[in-house]
Amino acid sequence: MPYRAPTRDFAFLLDHVVAFDQVRQTDRFTDATPETTTAILTEAGKLCEMVLAPLQRVGDQHPARLENGVVRTSPGFAQAFGAIAEGGWLGMAADPEYGGLGLPQTLATAVNDMMSSACLALQLAPLMTQGQIEALEHHADDTLKARFLPKLISGQWCGTMNLTEPQAGSDVGALRTKAEPNEDGTYAISGQKIYISWGDNDFTENVCHLVLARLPDGAAGTRGISLFMVPKFIPDADGAAGTRNGLRVVSLEHKLGLHGSPTAVMEYDRATGWLVGKPHQGMAAMFTMMNNARVGVGVQGIGVAEAAYQHALGFALDRKQGKTPVTGTGPIAEHADVRRALSMMKAEIFAARAIALANSVAIDMARASGAADWAARAAFLTPITKAHGTDIGCEVAGAGIQVHGGMGFVEETGAAQYLRDVRVTTIYEGTNGIQAMDLVGRKLMDGGEAAFRLLQEIEDGAEAARAALPDLAEPVWQAAETLREATEWLVAQDMQDRFAGATAYLRAFARVLGAHYHLRAAMAGDGPRRALARVFIMRVLPEHTGLLVQARAGASALYALSDADLAA
Template sequence: MPYRAPLRDFAFLLDQIVGFDQVRATERFTEATPETTQAILTEAARLAEEIMAPLQRVGDLHPARLENGVVRTPPGFAEAFGAIAEGGWLGLAASPDHGGMGLPQTLATAVNDMMASACLALQLAPLMAQGQIEALEHHASAEIKALYLPKLVSGEWLGTMNLTEPHAGSDVGALRTKAEPNEDGSYAITGQKIFISWADNDFTENVCHLVLARLPDGGEGTRGISLFMVPKFIPDATGNPGTRNSLRVISLEHKLGLHGSPTAVMEYDRATGWLVGAPHKGMAAMFTMMNNARVGVGVQGIGVAEGAYQQALAYALDRRQGKTPQGGSGAIIAHADVRRMLAQIKAEIFAIRAIALANSTAIDMASATGFEEWAARAALLTPITKAHGTDIGVETAGMGIQIHGGMGFIEETGAAQYLRDVRVTTIYEGTNGIQAMDLVGRKMMDGGEAAFRLLQEIEDGAEAARAQLPDLAEPVWQAAESLREATEWLVAQEMPDRFAGATCYLRAFARVLGAHYHLKAAQTGEDARRALAQVFITRILPDHAACLAALRAGAEGLYALSDEDLAA
């Protein structure tokens, strides 16, 4: 079954669920009219369906490779990226000051969702550029902005982020890459970075690396790290690629999935770079790119879930096996357990897609209004979007294989590729465990105020729905109240106990949020929306109770097992 963008769901979510009308009402985003929104999503759908989706299997069967120091990308990737660049998709949410469209991040999220469904390996390239564009807009000097942003927005140049080193994964503060001042105000960057997505290609004029490194007077840990722009080719006096910089791709990783996307080991040997942001404040600048990428990576999980669902649905409608209790065509979609898996996947996708779009709406409202409450809402939802979005991507891709039965384990069907490709998303941009710890730690430094505001909205919404949908509204209200009580317990605990239950708490929060959005959808009166909401609220929402029970177990039981006990 060819991929088909879920335009109806996007329109429904934007118009009736996540409050996108508030974004349109701001002075900054007045151009995001319903007509413009429809045109953007329709054209993005065409790009995803017709240009990117045919490359899904191509990238898997013809991986990116390194030949004599040159990265070669899969057949068709160069042309498809050219179409992405020509359409202005890299600069959809970028400032018009440097050639961007200046449209809401919420629309960029919907577009990224479609592109990730179509071909995740290729979609990762524009996603990296989008994050770098935002980081430069917020932190770079006027000179760097003027030189790099127009080229990144146009897609003539591509951007990357260089954090991880062989000895320092999530512990970025342990990095050893150094930056030494040059007499002309630039810096000499020396070190090695690993896991660099789209570190090079054979279709853009230049590749712009944002590299974390330590100045000679930089202290230990993350507080002593600075951020540098280190291009593959040093721009000449006219702003065009000039001298080759002293950096290179040492090797490409042999990965479980995402074969079409080159993931490199990079070496910098006194490469010329320029400071981005203030000295020793590199993590603050890089976090701008990372937070952009965290939402984007969560959306990748959603996109893969959609692609896996569409393929599994097509197989279930066509495959005939055994006698089905409901009769009909005899296809396996009539078997109760197959139908359960399909219904669960569809309900999960709607819930997490709503969370991601609500997250992006909060980001847009924060940037358009400057109101702290919107910024706090966006910050609270970001780790949930990233972690739960990617978890759902992995879980639903696995169910997609299950629906295929034995054929799902056969590579030729393409079902397994979705699971292989999406698996890394739970790891990069901060593992999902780190996202959960961020939620219960940094995001609760306000005593849970942002969380309580959101929970109050959920309870108020459930109260308002009681008269119309009492069977659905009551369990949502009860779940929100349980989560409120758990949050009150959480903020009173020390960090070890918070961290021990962090993953469970994040999942519980996502379950309650998903139920809230499904309940809103059911209130529109559409029978299909109500039926799907019932699937989520009766079959999936109860998971939150088990998660909250695990949360309250604390850390003691985990550390009661010694290292020797675990090894026995």
């Protein structure tokens, strides 16, 4: 079953579930008309179906490789990236002053979702560039913006981010890469970075690296880190890629999945770099890119879930095994347990996608209005989007293998690739455990105000649905109340007890949010929308109860097991 872009689902979600119309009504995004939205979804869908999707297996079977210091990408990837660039998809949400389209992030999120479904290994390249564009827009000076943004937005150049070092994984403050001032105002960057997605390629004129490094007077830890733009080729006086810079790809990682995406070990040997933002404030600048990427990575998980679901559905509608309850000789999709798996996969995707789009709407509204409430909502939803979207990607891809049975474990069918490819999304851009700790830590530092505003919205929605759909509205309202009580408890605890229940709390919040958006869909939609909402609310939402018991269990029982106990 070939991939088909779910453009109708996106249109329904934008129009009836995540309130995208309020973004259109702002002065900043008046160009995002219904007609423009339809055109974007349609054209992006065609690109994904016809150009990117045929490369899904190609990238896996013909991985990127390093030959004599040159990265050779998978067959067809260069042409596909060229099509992405030519279509303007890299700069959808970028500043029109530098060649971007200035459209809402919400529409870029929808497009990235479809691209992730079609070919995740390739989609990583534009995602990294989009994050770099946003970081430069917010933190670079006008000279740097003029030098780099037009090339990045056009796709002539592409971008990466360089945080991780062998001894400094999630503890970024332990980095050793150094930056020494040059006489001309640039800096000499020296050090090694690992896990650099799309650290090099053979189809763009230049590769621009955002690199975290420490100045000679930089303090220890994250407060002493600065951010630098370090291109593969130093731009000449005309802005073109000029002389080769002092950096190289040392090696490419051999990975579980994403074989078409070169993950590089990068070495910088007094490479020329330009300071982005202020000295010693690199983490703030990098977090702009990381937060953009975290939403994008959550969407990668959702996109792969969609592709894995479609793959499994195609198999289940074709494969015949045993006597079936409907026709007696029908496909395995007629069996109750297979039907359960497929229905829950579809319901999970809809819920996770709604959360990601609602997150993007909040980002757009914060940008357009400057309102603190919208910014707080966007910040609160970001770790949920990232962690839950990628968890669902893994779970749906795993369920897809199960639907295939023994053939799912055989590489020939392609079902296993979805799980292998999506697995890393729960790790990079901040592991899902870190996302959960961020949610119960930084994102509850307001005393839970952002959380409580969301919960009030959920309860109000359930109240409004009681008359029409009482069997669905009541459990959603009750779940929001239970989550409110758990949030009040967490806010009153010390950080260690919060962290001990963080993962369970994040998942519980996602369950309640997912039910809320399914209820909205049921109120606005037809029979199938209501049937899908019933699957989620009756079969998935109840999970929140047990999760919130875990969230309130505290840390003491975990530490009652000593290291020796764990090893016994």
